[in-house]
Amino acid sequence: MTTTPPLPHHPVAVVGAGLGGLTLARVLHVHGIEAAVFDLDASAADRTQGGMLDIHDDSGQPALRAAGLYDGFLARVHPGGQAMRVLDRHGTVLLAETDDGTGGRPEIDRGELRDLLLGSLPEGTVRWGAKVTGARPLGGGRHEVTLADGSAFTTDVLVGADGAWSRVRPLLSSARPAYTGVSFVEADLRDACPRHPVSAEVVGGGMLFALGAGRGFLAHRETDGSLHVYAAVVAPEDWLDGIDFTDAEAARSAVLKEFDGWSENLRALVGDADGALVPRRIFALPVGHRWDRVPGVTLLGDAAHLMSPFAGEGANLALADGADLGLALAAHPGDPEAALAAYEAGMFPRAEASAADSARSAELLFRADAPQGLLDMFAARPDQSGRTD
Numbered sequence: 001m002t003t004t005p006p007l008p009h010h011p012v013a014v015v016g017a018g019l020g021g022l023t024l025a026r027v028l029h030v031h032g033i034e035a036a037v038f039d040l041d042a043s044a045a046d047r048t049q050g051g052m053l054d055i056h057d058d059s060g061q062p063a064l065r066a067a068g069l070y071d072g073f074l075a076r077v078h079p080g081g082q083a084m085r086v087l088d089r090h091g092t093v094l095l096a097e098t099d100d101g102t103g104g105r106p107e108i109d110r111g112e113l114r115d116l117l118l119g120s121l122p123e124g125t126v127r128w129g130a131k132v133t134g135a136r137p138l139g140g141g142r143h144e145v146t147l148a149d150g151s152a153f154t155t156d157v158l159v160g161a162d163g164a165w166s167r168v169r170p171l172l173s174s175a176r177p178a179y180t181g182v183s184f185v186e187a188d189l190r191d192a193c194p195r196h197p198v199s200a201e202v203v204g205g206g207m208l209f210a211l212g213a214g215r216g217f218l219a220h221r222e223t224d225g226s227l228h229v230y231a232a233v234v235a236p237e238d239w240l241d242g243i244d245f246t247d248a249e250a251a252r253s254a255v256l257k258e259f260d261g262w263s264e265n266l267r268a269l270v271g272d273a274d275g276a277l278v279p280r281r282i283f284a285l286p287v288g289h290r291w292d293r294v295p296g297v298t299l300l301g302d303a304a305h306l307m308s309p310f311a312g313e314g315a316n317l318a319l320a321d322g323a324d325l326g327l328a329l330a331a332h333p334g335d336p337e338a339a340l341a342a343y344e345a346g347m348f349p350r351a352e353a354s355a356a357d358s359a360r361s362a363e364l365l366f367r368a369d370a371p372q373g374l375l376d377m378f379a380a381r382p383d384q385s386g387r388t389d
Contacts, residue, residue: 010036013155020301020318021161022117027326040131051228057104060316063323081107083206091263141296166303172291177283187273211371305351310361313354
């Protein structure tokens with residue numbers, strides 16, 4: 001008689017090798033706890049990782065300290081990246097702040113931060129090309145997780161760090177992200193200073209907000225000298241469906257129709273874009289999303305509290321979640337339920353406050369008198385950036 005060999009078992013399994021999942025794995029490694037991370041990408045270089053992040057001194061930075069990576073982070077900070085400019089639709093500069101190096105939200109390229117985290121983990125921690133298709137409870141807090149290739153494994157602690165459309169979330173919650181009413185079209189202007197000098201001057205050395213009623217251009221300068229631009233439009237969810245993004249020229253024209261009457265220097269941020277434009281609808285989970293404690297499983301980052309990017313909190317919360325969960329597991333050896341309960345007790349109110357702030361910021365940025373709301377916010381809270389993450 002033949003017997004079926006037991007499935008591979010991992011005491012801690014993390015689904016998703018984004019910033020939050022990697023931070024969790026790193027903090028656990030610092031405390032001598034092994035974690036296995038599963039990611040659907042074929043390799044670490046499978047896709048680009050987005051633009052600049054401002055890492056906050058009250059969330060993201062403490063997480064990097066807990067991971068033992070704060071000095072490495074500082075070495076990769078983008079000098080001048082905290083500069084900011086606010087313009088109206090006519091291109092008039094209403095606020096300009098320089099980066100004197102004293103701000104609490106230094107900028108770093110998302111890809112560089114991810115590389116820092118990946119490089120701090122033992123070889124083989126991340127299993128690339130491992131797409132999770134489902135998970136089921138086995139009792140006692142243990143779960144069986146299945147992969148797209150037909151394989152499976154079991155785990156004592158399952159962590160969903162797999163983003164907006166998490167495969168792990170259904171174990172805990174029936175909530176699904178909903179469209180926020182805002183759509184982005186992303187564009188890049190490469191080698192900005194020599195090739196796009198006017199746009200380079202418009203954006204400046206850091207972050208740009210050029211806002212009007214129901215729309216705006218958000219942009220930032222990246223470490224390679226390029227400009228990354230988001231054309232934001234308050235629009236029905238199907239607005240992007242009417243644009244042929246396989247035709248770059250037609251796509252640029254369609255997007256720019258939304259900005260008729262705007263300064264030509266601002267319209268050039270999309271009109272002169274290099275390469276294809278990328279459509280992106282902005283989704284969010286309900287503000288205050290939470291769940292009852294379910295043995296052996298939890299969520300972090302966007303899987304737990306996806307929100308709009310208009311308060312710059314998403315990446316910082318993912319870092320903080322990963323660090324806090326890792327510290328909780330280290331502080332409760334042999335008692336994962338106590339660790340998960342302690343982690344969620346801190347994560348839920350923090351995420352609710354940030355999600356509410358993000359939703360308010362979205363309304364403020366695009367209201368009828370924009371950019372006045374943003375200017376008022378900066379006047380009242382000069383240490384807050386409101387920038388996207």
